[in-house]
Amino acid sequence: MKPFTLIFCCAALAAPAIAQDAEVGTAGPVNTRDDTYLMSADDIDVLSGTGEKIGEIEEILVDANGxxxxxxxxxxxxxxxxxxxxxxxxxxxxxxxxAYVSKMTQEQLAALRPWDE
Structure with a gap:
Protein backbone atom coordinates (compact mmCIF):
# COMPACT_ATOMS: atom_id res chain seq x y z
CA MET A 1 0.00 0.00 0.00
CA LYS A 2 1.37 3.40 -0.94
CA PRO A 3 2.01 5.90 1.90
CA PHE A 4 -0.50 8.38 0.43
CA THR A 5 -3.24 5.72 0.33
CA LEU A 6 -2.51 4.70 3.93
CA ILE A 7 -2.75 8.30 5.17
CA PHE A 8 -5.98 8.85 3.21
CA CYS A 9 -7.57 5.69 4.66
CA CYS A 10 -6.61 6.61 8.24
CA ALA A 11 -7.97 10.13 7.81
CA ALA A 12 -11.21 8.82 6.31
CA LEU A 13 -11.72 6.44 9.22
CA ALA A 14 -11.00 9.14 11.82
CA ALA A 15 -13.23 11.82 10.28
CA PRO A 16 -16.56 10.41 11.59
CA ALA A 17 -15.14 10.16 15.12
CA ILE A 18 -13.90 13.76 14.99
CA ALA A 19 -17.25 14.98 13.66
CA GLN A 20 -19.11 13.06 16.36
CA ASP A 21 -16.97 14.61 19.12
CA ALA A 22 -17.60 18.08 17.72
CA GLU A 23 -21.36 17.52 17.72
CA VAL A 24 -21.40 16.26 21.33
CA GLY A 25 -19.24 19.15 22.53
CA THR A 26 -21.52 21.83 21.09
CA ALA A 27 -24.82 20.37 22.28
CA GLY A 28 -24.23 21.17 25.97
CA PRO A 29 -26.30 19.86 28.87
CA VAL A 30 -30.03 19.48 28.46
CA ASN A 31 -32.22 20.76 31.31
CA THR A 32 -34.99 18.21 31.81
CA ARG A 33 -36.26 19.62 35.12
CA ASP A 34 -39.40 21.66 35.56
CA ASP A 35 -38.59 25.16 36.87
CA THR A 36 -40.69 24.47 39.99
CA TYR A 37 -38.06 21.88 40.96
CA LEU A 38 -35.55 24.65 41.69
CA MET A 39 -35.69 26.61 44.94
CA SER A 40 -33.38 28.98 46.78
CA ALA A 41 -32.62 28.15 50.42
CA ASP A 42 -31.63 31.75 51.24
CA ASP A 43 -33.71 33.27 54.06
CA ILE A 44 -35.85 30.15 54.67
CA ASP A 45 -36.96 30.01 58.29
CA VAL A 46 -35.29 27.71 60.81
CA LEU A 47 -37.59 26.48 63.57
CA SER A 48 -36.90 24.85 66.91
CA GLY A 49 -38.30 21.40 67.64
CA THR A 50 -41.30 23.13 69.24
CA GLY A 51 -42.03 25.19 66.10
CA GLU A 52 -40.61 28.50 67.32
CA LYS A 53 -38.65 30.53 64.70
CA ILE A 54 -35.02 30.71 65.77
CA GLY A 55 -33.35 32.03 62.62
CA GLU A 56 -32.95 31.88 58.86
CA ILE A 57 -30.73 30.05 56.39
CA GLU A 58 -28.08 32.43 55.10
CA GLU A 59 -26.03 30.07 52.94
CA ILE A 60 -25.50 26.43 52.09
CA LEU A 61 -21.92 25.44 52.83
CA VAL A 62 -20.16 22.95 50.55
CA ASP A 63 -17.10 20.77 51.10
CA ALA A 64 -13.99 20.66 48.90
CA ASN A 65 -15.82 18.41 46.42
CA GLY A 66 -18.76 20.80 46.05
CA ALA A 99 -39.16 25.59 56.89
CA TYR A 100 -36.10 23.83 58.26
CA VAL A 101 -36.53 22.28 61.72
CA SER A 102 -33.47 21.99 63.95
CA LYS A 103 -32.67 18.58 65.39
CA MET A 104 -30.21 20.22 67.81
CA THR A 105 -31.16 21.20 71.35
CA GLN A 106 -30.84 24.77 72.59
CA GLU A 107 -27.78 23.71 74.59
CA GLN A 108 -26.11 22.26 71.48
CA LEU A 109 -26.89 25.38 69.45
CA ALA A 110 -25.58 27.62 72.25
CA ALA A 111 -22.29 25.70 72.26
CA LEU A 112 -21.59 26.51 68.60
CA ARG A 113 -19.00 29.19 67.90
CA PRO A 114 -20.12 32.18 65.83
CA TRP A 115 -19.20 31.95 62.15
CA ASP A 116 -16.73 34.62 61.11
CA GLU A 117 -16.46 35.07 57.32
Missing part, protein backbone atom coordinates in the same frame (compact mmCIF):
# COMPACT_ATOMS: atom_id res chain seq x y z
CA UNK A 67 -21.12 18.57 48.04
CA UNK A 68 -23.48 20.34 50.50
CA UNK A 69 -22.06 19.81 53.99
CA UNK A 70 -23.82 22.33 56.22
CA UNK A 71 -25.89 25.44 56.62
CA UNK A 72 -24.93 28.92 57.75
CA UNK A 73 -27.78 30.11 59.97
CA UNK A 74 -28.44 33.61 61.24
CA UNK A 75 -30.12 33.29 64.62
CA UNK A 76 -32.57 36.05 65.57
CA UNK A 77 -34.58 36.59 68.74
CA UNK A 78 -33.18 33.44 70.29
CA UNK A 79 -32.17 34.26 73.84
CA UNK A 80 -28.92 32.29 73.53
CA UNK A 81 -27.70 34.30 70.54
CA UNK A 82 -27.61 37.93 69.49
CA UNK A 83 -27.96 37.73 65.70
CA UNK A 84 -24.98 35.38 65.43
CA UNK A 85 -24.26 33.38 62.31
CA UNK A 86 -23.36 29.78 63.07
CA UNK A 87 -22.53 26.78 60.88
CA UNK A 88 -24.43 23.55 61.49
CA UNK A 89 -23.95 20.19 59.78
CA UNK A 90 -26.37 19.30 56.99
CA UNK A 91 -27.82 16.52 59.19
CA UNK A 92 -28.74 19.04 61.93
CA UNK A 93 -31.76 20.35 60.00
CA UNK A 94 -34.74 18.69 58.39
CA UNK A 95 -36.94 20.38 55.79
CA UNK A 96 -40.68 19.98 56.48
CA UNK A 97 -41.94 21.55 53.24
CA UNK A 98 -42.12 25.12 54.51
Missing amino acids: VPAGFLIEFQGFNLFEDDDVAVPIEALEYDGR
